[in-house]
Amino acid sequence: MATKTDIARQFIEAIPHSKALGMRLTEMGEGTSTIEMPYDEKLVGDPETGVLHGGAVSALMDTCCGAAVMSHPASPGGTATIDLRIDYMRAATPGQSITATATCYHVTRTVAFVRATATDEDTENPVAAATGAFTVEAAR
Amino acid sequence: MKAPRRPPEPVQVIKQRRDATLRALVEGVPYIQYLGMQFERKGDELTGVLPFDQKLIGNPMLPAIHGGVTAAFLEVTAIITLSWTYLWEDVESGAIDTATLEAGGLPRLPKTIDISTDYLRSGLPRDAYARARINRSGRRYASVHVEAWQDNRNRLFAQATGHFLMPQRRE
Numbered sequence: 001m002a003t004k005t006d007i008a009r010q011f012i013e014a015i016p017h018s019k020a021l022g023m024r025l026t027e028m029g030e031g032t033s034t035i036e037m038p039y040d041e042k043l044v045g046d047p048e049t050g051v052l053h054g055g056a057v058s059a060l061m062d063t064c065c066g067a068a069v070m071s072h073p074a075s076p077g078g079t080a081t082i083d084l085r086i087d088y089m090r091a092a093t094p095g096q097s098i099t100a101t102a103t104c105y106h107v108t109r110t111v112a113f114v115r116a117t118a119t120d121e122d123t124e125n126p127v128a129a130a131t132g133a134f135t136v137e138a139a140r
Numbered sequence: 141m142k143a144p145r146r147p148p149e150p151v152q153v154i155k156q157r158r159d160a161t162l163r164a165l166v167e168g169v170p171y172i173q174y175l176g177m178q179f180e181r182k183g184d185e186l187t188g189v190l191p192f193d194q195k196l197i198g199n200p201m202l203p204a205i206h207g208g209v210t211a212a213f214l215e216v217t218a219i220i221t222l223s224w225t226y227l228w229e230d231v232e233s234g235a236i237d238t239a240t241l242e243a244g245g246l247p248r249l250p251k252t253i254d255i256s257t258d259y260l261r262s263g264l265p266r267d268a269y270a271r272a273r274i275n276r277s278g279r280r281y282a283s284v285h286v287e288a289w290q291d292n293r294n295r296l297f298a299q300a301t302g303h304f305l306m307p308q309r310r311e
Contacts, residue, residue, distance in 0.1 A: 016197040017206035044170040047246060053171035054252045055215050059208025062198075066207070078199070081207040085256035 018063045021056065031072035031104040035064040038097045050094035054128075057118055058086055060100045061130040065114040068102035069134045075104070075112055077137035082111070084132035092127045096120040102130075112136050149234075157238055161231050162186075164241035165223055169249075172216055175209065179220060186224055188217035188270040188288075197265070205263030210288065214270055214300040215255050218284040221272035222250045222304055248307035250282060255302035263297050266290045282306055 013019060018035075021043070027034040037060045045053025062084055069079040092098055102116035116130040158181065166172055166179050175196070178189045190196070190213045198206025227247060230236040241247070270288040277283075281303060288298045 014200060015206065016195055016200060017209055018198070020195040042170050042174045046249065047168055047170060047244075053169070053212070053216075054255070055171060055175070055208070055212025058211035058215065058255075058257075059206060062206070062208040062211065078201075080199075080204075080262065081257075081259045083256065083258045084207065084211060085254060086211070087254045088252050 015063065017059060021059060023060060023063055025067060026099075028067065028071045031068055031107075032102065033064055033067035033071055034099060034101045035060060035067065036097055036099045039095050044094075046091075049091070051091040052094075052098070054086070054088055057088070057092070057098060057128050058084070060098060061086055061102075061116050061118060061128065062132075064100035064102040065104075065116050065130065065132050066134060068104040068114055068116070069107075069112040069136070072104045072107055072112065074107040075136045076139035079112065079134045079137060082133040082135060084130060086128055086130045088128050089126055092118075092120045093122070098127060099123075104134075107136060110136050154232070157231050157234065157236065160238040160242055161227055161236060162224065164244075164246060165220055165227075165249075168244060168246040169216075171212075172220075175212060175216070177213065177216055184224070184228055186217075186221050186271070188213065188220065188272075190268040190270075192265050192267050199262070202262060203265050205265070205268070207257075207259060210259065210263050210268075210298045211255065211257045211300070213268060214257060214286040214288055214298060215252060215302060217270040217288075218255070218272045218286050218300070218302050219250055219252070219304070221286075222274060222277070222282055222284060222306075223247065225274055225277065226250075226306065250304040250306050253281070253303040253305055255300055257298060257300040259298055261295065261297040264290055268297070269293075277306070280306055280308075 043056040100118040
């Protein structure tokens with residue numbers, strides 16, 4: 001029997017945009033998720049330095065936060081982003097993949113609150129941080 | 141007596157300079173090309189355009205545009221509008237070097253400090269449009285609000301407010 005984790009993993013990998021960016025869900029707990037996105041030249045925002053565009057990091061953060069919501073026991077169905085704020089602390093090192101980790105730290109009947117950080121290989125110094133609110137939906 | 145005013149430049153000359161600058165900003169960034177974004181210009185007013193594409197989908201069941209794509213679209217519109225406004229004076233005076241721009245010498249771009257996106261409606265499988273308003277632009281920091289819509293200008297599907305670090309002028 002497919003577990004909820006299997007279903008969520010398949011679902012995330014079936015998201016066309018996340019798949020196009022090469023995202024891979026590496027871990028999923030009860031309200032937590034980790035997703036990796038490889039470096040790709042097509043996602044560069046500054047051609048002089050080869051640094052990834054913030055928009056690609058946003059896509060990773062949004063996917064990872066959504067996955068954390070869906071993995072939470074109190075959130076049986078799908079989810080949609082209500083709002084998402086991203087702080088860019090430093091430029092990601094060109095050539096390195098980005099790993100986002102999200103935690104759904106509070107769930108009400110209608111809203112899930114999430115925070116996330118993204119790092120490159122220097123895991124001590126995050127590249128970006130995010131906080132967001134997501135919808136909680138009934139089981140499909 | 142005032143010095144005689146310089147006669148206005150022929151329209152094609154000034155248009156060529158404006159379009160070359162905008163093209164350099166938009167075509168020089170791989171990620172903007174990857175998303176398939178374009179910019180339409182009327183005088184100094186810019187509208188970001190995101191033509192719908194299958195690879196932009198985030199929820200295949202609805203289907204809806206990926207929230208990350210929406211955030212990226214708003215962020216790119218803010219950055220290009222900021223850069224454009226920052227370069228505008230040099231474009232108008234002719235101080236800008238369009239030959240260097242066309243050869244890929246991209247001007248330095250503003251850097252995002254933070255951006256907060258509100259998702260008002262799900263992004264439909266349709267083309268999307270966005271316009272940015274610069275609420276404050278100082279020497280170092282800028283605050284920008286962006287609105288995005290699809291079929292109907294009065295029904296926004298997303299809006300964002302972002303803060304940006306401005307490039308420092310090379311002396």
